[in-house]
Structures are given as structure tokens and as C-alpha cells.
Amino acid sequence: MNPTRQRRLTIVIAVLVAVIVAAALVVYALQQNMNYLFTPSQVQAGDAAHYKNFRLGGMVKAGSIQHSSDSLQVTFTVVDAGGAMPVEYNGILPDLFRENQSVIATGHMEGARFVATEVLAKHDETYMPKELKDAMAKAHQGKHIDESAGQDKSTL
Amino acid sequence: MTPELGQLALILALLLAIAQSTLPLLGAWRGNRALMAVARPAASGQAVFVALAFAILVWAFLHFDFSVQYVADNSNLQLPWYYRIAAVWGAHEGSMLLWVLILNVWTVALALFSRQLPEVFLARVLGVLGIISTGFLAFILFTSNPFGRLLPMPPDGADLNPVLQDPGMTFHPPVLYMGYVGFSVAFAFSIAALLGGSMEQAWVRWARPWTNAAWAFLSCGIVAGSWWSYAELGWGGWWFWDPVENASFMPWLVGVALIHAQAVTEKRGSLRAWTILLSLFAFSLSLLGTFLVRSGILTSVHAFASDPRRGTFILGFLAVVVGGSLLLYALRAPKVAGGKAFALVSRESAILIGNLMFTVAAAMVMLGTLFPLLGDALNLGKISVGPPYFGLLFPLLMLPVILLLPFGPYLRWGKSDTPVLKQVLVRAGIAALACALLAAFFVQGQLKAIAGVASAVWVGVGVALYIVKRWREMPRGRRYPAEMAGMLLAHAGVAVFLIGVMLSESLSVTRDVRMTPGQVATVGGYQFHFDGVTQTTGPNWQAVQGVVTVTRNGAPVAVMHPQKRTYVHEQVQTESAVDPGITRDLYVALGEPMDPNHVERAWALRLYTKPFIRWIWAGGLFMMLGGFVSAADRRFRVKREAEAAQTITATVQEA
Numbered sequence: 006m007n008p009t010r011q012r013r014l015t016i017v018i019a020v021l022v023a024v025i026v027a028a029a030l031v032v033y034a035l036q037q038n039m040n041y042l043f044t045p046s047q048v049q050a051g052d053a054a055h056y057k058n059f060r061l062g063g064m065v066k067a068g069s070i071q072h073s074s075d076s077l078q079v080t081f082t083v084v085d086a087g088g089a090m091p092v093e094y095n096g097i098l099p100d101l102f103r104e105n106q107s108v109i110a111t112g113h114m115e116g117a118r119f120v121a122t123e124v125l126a127k128h129d130e131t132y133m134p135k136e137l138k139d140a141m142a143k144a145h146q147g148k149h150i151d152e153s154a155g156q157d158k159s160t161l
Numbered sequence: 162m163t164p165e166l167g168q169l170a171l172i173l174a175l176l177l178a179i180a181q182s183t184l185p186l187l188g189a190w191r192g193n194r195a196l197m198a199v200a201r202p203a204a205s206g207q208a209v210f211v212a213l214a215f216a217i218l219v220w221a222f223l224h225f226d227f228s229v230q231y232v233a234d235n236s237n238l239q240l241p242w243y244y245r246i247a248a249v250w251g252a253h254e255g256s257m258l259l260w261v262l263i264l265n266v267w268t269v270a271l272a273l274f275s276r277q278l279p280e281v282f283l284a285r286v287l288g289v290l291g292i293i294s295t296g297f298l299a300f301i302l303f304t305s306n307p308f309g310r311l312l313p314m315p316p317d318g319a320d321l322n323p324v325l326q327d328p329g330m331t332f333h334p335p336v337l338y339m340g341y342v343g344f345s346v347a348f349a350f351s352i353a354a355l356l357g358g359s360m361e362q363a364w365v366r367w368a369r370p371w372t373n374a375a376w377a378f379l380s381c382g383i384v385a386g387s388w389w390s391y392a393e394l395g396w397g398g399w400w401f402w403d404p405v406e407n408a409s410f411m412p413w414l415v416g417v418a419l420i421h422a423q424a425v426t427e428k429r430g431s432l433r434a435w436t437i438l439l440s441l442f443a444f445s446l447s448l449l450g451t452f453l454v455r456s457g458i459l460t461s462v463h464a465f466a467s468d469p470r471r472g473t474f475i476l477g478f479l480a481v482v483v484g485g486s487l488l489l490y491a492l493r494a495p496k497v498a499g500g501k502a503f504a505l506v507s508r509e510s511a512i513l514i515g516n517l518m519f520t521v522a523a524a525m526v527m528l529g530t531l532f533p534l535l536g537d538a539l540n541l542g543k544i545s546v547g548p549p550y551f552g553l554l555f556p557l558l559m560l561p562v563i564l565l566l567p568f569g570p571y572l573r574w575g576k577s578d579t580p581v582l583k584q585v586l587v588r589a590g591i592a593a594l595a596c597a598l599l600a601a602f603f604v605q606g607q608l609k610a611i612a613g614v615a616s617a618v619w620v621g622v623g624v625a626l627y628i629v630k631r632w633r634e635m636p637r638g639r640r641y642p643a644e645m646a647g648m649l650l651a652h653a654g655v656a657v658f659l660i661g662v663m664l665s666e667s668l669s670v671t672r673d674v675r676m677t678p679g680q681v682a683t684v685g686g687y688q689f690h691f692d693g694v695t696q697t698t699g700p701n702w703q704a705v706q707g708v709v710t711v712t713r714n715g716a717p718v719a720v721m722h723p724q725k726r727t728y729v730h731e732q733v734q735t736e737s738a739v740d741p742g743i744t745r746d747l748y749v750a751l752g753e754p755m756d757p758n759h760v761e762r763a764w765a766l767r768l769y770t771k772p773f774i775r776w777i778w779a780g781g782l783f784m785m786l787g788g789f790v791s792a793a794d795r796r797f798r799v800k801r802e803a804e805a806a807q808t809i810t811a812t813v814q815e816a
Contacts, residue, residue, distance in 0.1 A: 038548075
């Protein structure tokens, strides 16, 4: 092989190796950080059993919000048409977290409770995240929900 | 009546845009000078009509014309005048109008400052810009008309999203759009070069200042957006890898690659096809960014509307622009001649590696951002990709760039000798190691902080060494030409940015606490005294205002007033209080009262100390400055004129 070809071959091999490493890393990172969205009834049906971390979406049940008296711990129940799930969160809830409003919580199951590390709430009376709307479509058939505003976040 | 005039102006602008996009291109093809001459007046006329439409919309906002649907949706009687102006681009329709207005500003600027360009080339450039403008104006008129009437006229409007009622938000979108749209110039130059087929190197030199300026605007817009989310969203973060942030970040990354690739192409003639491809990508990503933000395709903090007709139009437009330009590229690029060869150790190689990293980073961000759409299409379920994905991959991709950066200016075009590089390696390396050891004492073994100091010193010392070298070796007045000064500024900005990111990420102390009035919490060495809340009012809101006195070792530091605002339409908005400093920010946000009926009792508060966080934005501003300074280099202008003179004589001779 002449030197030019040899150099080209080295470059090609180097690029190939880099591409393979990069692709492997990307796949790994994606797998680690993909968060699926489930509604309480789907979780109770066992759909979320394979995932350690996932997002729970639904409505905050009226009268279910309970603040601890001496810490920031708060518990509430997220419901959809067919299920309910108690959620525990330690931190400050977003501005627009209300009863009977949609919410998406990220976290994991501990026993029968969902422990959230992040809670997102809708931004005004007419807004519901599109993906949550889709996920809850079966439960709320025929009910038209308009979306027009941003959403509000809160993280630990 | 006035809003209809606005619409009429838009229709006239569209007609002119159609003229601008067809006649000059036909003229350039047929060699018809009369047709080519249409470009300039058509562009100016279009700019006048778009500006008129924009002014009419501003007027409608200032005069509370709630008979216009868009005005009624985004403002009300209590909204102060400055936010009424900002409300013009507070939602989808107005943003699109602003986009077109800025495109027209760039086009007119180009038409004014490029009188020296070859006639055929300029006709093609303006024609391409006209095509883009036609697409946007049609989009506005057919799917997103800001002048649509609302009858009967409501007595008062709704409200501008309270999140957007912030000084940062008033100028974030226009500046960001200046960047997005600015890449359309580089795009148009590339298309014109492809159409012309001749591919002289010269077009890259003409395009460079425009690309640098566009990139600088984009940097500024991203900094403003990051600052806004820090100050306004109330949770003290500066970057969330949110789809919309990513949307502006992708063209920025490709822009970095493009700026450097253009330098190679201009000076050495190599990487021509790659430079063209990057220009196409940068603008395509800008388009994608514009649409991602406002179309509601991806739900995020910024998504404001969704309408299937818009989605279809956007997809069609993207397909035409991206597909069309790539097709043209595929047909014409193989004819592009290669430039001078270069060795493994050369500036070209270093820039090529950097380019690779930045484009891969952009692709990585794009994959993460669009993955939910992909998952949806493939029926994988409702997926989102969490920030750790980006947080893991992005630093890995940037590592080679940081490592190579100090060598950049020392490397020669073509082939570089190694002794001088070894010298830089040793000096910057020792400095970085020494500072890392020193830092290790102060940060209690926080690896991220130590790595941050080391990398920042590595980059900073590398830049400083080169500044000293130029100072010593070059005669006064020729030490730092604008192009080089810009490069050094931007690279120094990387060092500043690294300090900010790594130190604030690793040393920030974040506490959410429950506090009763009189209680003290200690966060990061500062004592936060909560003195209860008071009531206060603003032009269109009422607020509960907390009083937090901060002391350090008994000495007073600051009195902070975080607010919980309630706007006229019952929207609640947290206004955090920030005490800024060069080495640290103190950040307090009111959470919620523990008992809503007794606000005078305990509250949930967020207390943050954020060391060096300001350096993040300072670094970004340095980069912006670098872009502008480079763009101002006289070399681009002087040579352009000389070049143009040559071309003109050449054409005269041919004739």
C-alpha cells in the first residue's frame, strides 16, 4: 500500500471507530434517560412495571392535597378515569398546581406510592399537555380540551 | 379600518416577495439585466410594507384595539405600555411577523452593503431571500393572520402570559430572531454559489461577516433567554435542555462549525462543499427552531399554540427549503473543486475535528429533542428524553474541542511544526495543573469544580499566551486585526463560560425550606433571616412580598424581596429575588404559604447560593462580542471591493 492510501485507511478506520463509540454512547444515554408517560390506571394495570423511572400524568384529585405541618413534604392523589395513585413529593410545588388540574410528575414507585422528584403543572385553565391529553384520551372521550399556554415546572 | 390596512400591506409585501423571488433568478439564468435589477427595489418595497404592517400591529396594541383577536388575546387595559409592545411578539402570529420583518431588515442591509458584489450573484442571493420571505408571508396570511378581527369587540383583553412580562423577554425574541434569520444570508450565499456553479472562493469571504454577525446575535439571544429563565422561572436554573432551548442551540452549534469552516474555505480553498452544506444546515435548523418554538409540535415551556393547518404548512415549507437545497447540493456539490492539501498536524485538521464535534453535538441534541416525536410515530409510547442524556453526551463531545482550543492560533495552515505546540502544551498544562491543585483546597475535593478550573485555565492561558506572543512579535497597529481579536475574545469567552458552568453546577447550594417569620436558615455559609411577608401592588398585579435579610458571620449582605404575584386574570407568578455578585449569586424564591388562609405564618422558600453563575452569561457575551468584532474586520470589506472591481473588469472584457 502506498503512503497516501495507508493514511486514508487509517483515517477511515479512526472515523469508523469514533462513529461506533459515539453511537453506542448515544444509545446507552437514550436508554438511561427515556421517560415514559403513564396514567394511574396504566400503572395499576402493570404497564410501568419494567421502568424504574417514569412520568405519571393525570388530574389532581380534589381534597387530596395534604401538606406536612413541619416539612415540605406533600402528598396528593393523581387520578384518571379508571385509577388513582397516591403521590409523595418533597419540595415546592409549581405556581399552577391546583386541585382538579392536570399534572405530570416524574419519579418512581415505592411500594404502592409514587415518589416524585419533579412536578409539572399546567399553565392556565384551558391548557393540558398534548401528550397527557393523548394518554388520557380514552378516559375522557368526547371531551374537548384546548391548549394555549405554556407550562410551569418545579424541580428538586 | 387600520388593521385591514395592515393586512393589505402584508398582501402587497407578499406580491413584492414573489416578484423578488422569481424575476431576479430568471434574470440571472437568462442573463437579463433588467430582470435582475428588480431584486433591489422589490426588496426595499417589501421591507416598507412589512414594516408598515408591523407598525400597525404595534399601534393596535398601544391603543388597546381589542377588536383585533391577537391584541385581545395577548394584552389588556392594565398591561404597561412596554409590555404591550413586547406582547406584539408574545405569541405565534406576532412572532412570525417579527421574523419576516427581521428578514427584511437583513435583506435591505445586504442590498445596501453589497453594491460591490457581482450583479448576477447578488440577484441570486436576493432571489433566494425572496423565496424564504414568500414562504413566511404566505404562512402568516393563510394560517396565522395577526390582524384577524374579533366581533363583538370585548371590553378588555385577556393577558400576556405573566411569564413573559419580564425585561429579559422583551428583547430575547427579537435578538434570537436576528440570529436565526441572519443565517438565511449565509444560506442564500451558498445557494447562489451552487446555482452559479462557478464556486469561486470569493463568495465565502463575502458571506463571512454576515455569518459572524448572525452567530453573535444568536449567542446574545441565547444568553438573554438563559438569563430570563434563571430570573423568571423561579427555580434558579440557567439551562434545562428544554426542546425550545435546544431549538436555538442546534443552529448555534452548527454556526460555530460554519464560522470555522468558512475561515478554512476562504483562506485555503479546502472544505468548500462542507462549508456549503453547513450553511444549508444552519439555516434549516434555524427554520426548525422557529417552528418548533411556536407551533406546539413539542410541548414545552414555550409552546403557545397548535393548529393542524400550520403544522402541514410548516412541514411543506421545511420540505421545500431543506429538500430543495439538499437536492441542489447533491446535483452541484460534486463539481466543487478541492483546495490545498493539508497535513495531519495543521490548523485545517484541528478545525475539522472541532467541526466534527460540533455537528455531532448538534445531531445529538436534535435526536434527543425530536425523539418524543419519533417515539410517537413508531408507537413506542409517550416518551421524553431527560436532561441527563444531554448532560452526559455534550461534555464528552466538547472535551476534544477544549483540549485542542489553546493550540488553535498556533497551528499553521497546511502543515504545522510541533516544537511550538509542545511549548504551549507544557505551559498551559502546568498552569492548568497548578490551578487545579490550588482549587482542590478550596472546593473540598469536588471533582467537577476542579475539572472546571483546570479546563478554564487551560483554555484561558492558551489564549493569553497567544496574546502575549502577538504583542511581542508584531509591530504596533498590526498586532490584533479585528478578525483575530474577535477570535481571541470568543475563545476567552469559552474559558469564562467554563468557570461559570463547572463551578456553579458543582458548588451551588440549593435548599427548599419551610420557614416561619423570624426563623433563620443557613445555606452555603450565608444566614437567611425570614422576616415574614407584606402586601404590595404593581401596574397589573398584586403580590405577597417576602422580606429576607441575608447576613454572613453577622455582617449584613443584602435585603431581598421575593414576590408571589397574582395578575389581573388570576394567574400566579413567582418573582424571585436575586442578589448578584461576581463570585456568587444569592437567590430567594417564595414557594407557597403552608396554610393558604394564614399567609402571615410559615412559608415554603427556595434558598440558593450560586457561585460564579454570572460567568456563564459573561462567557456567552464574550463570544457574542467576538462574533461582532470579527464581522467588523476591514479585510472583508476592502478585499471585497477589490475583488468586485476585478470581476467587473472581467465581465466588461467578456462583453
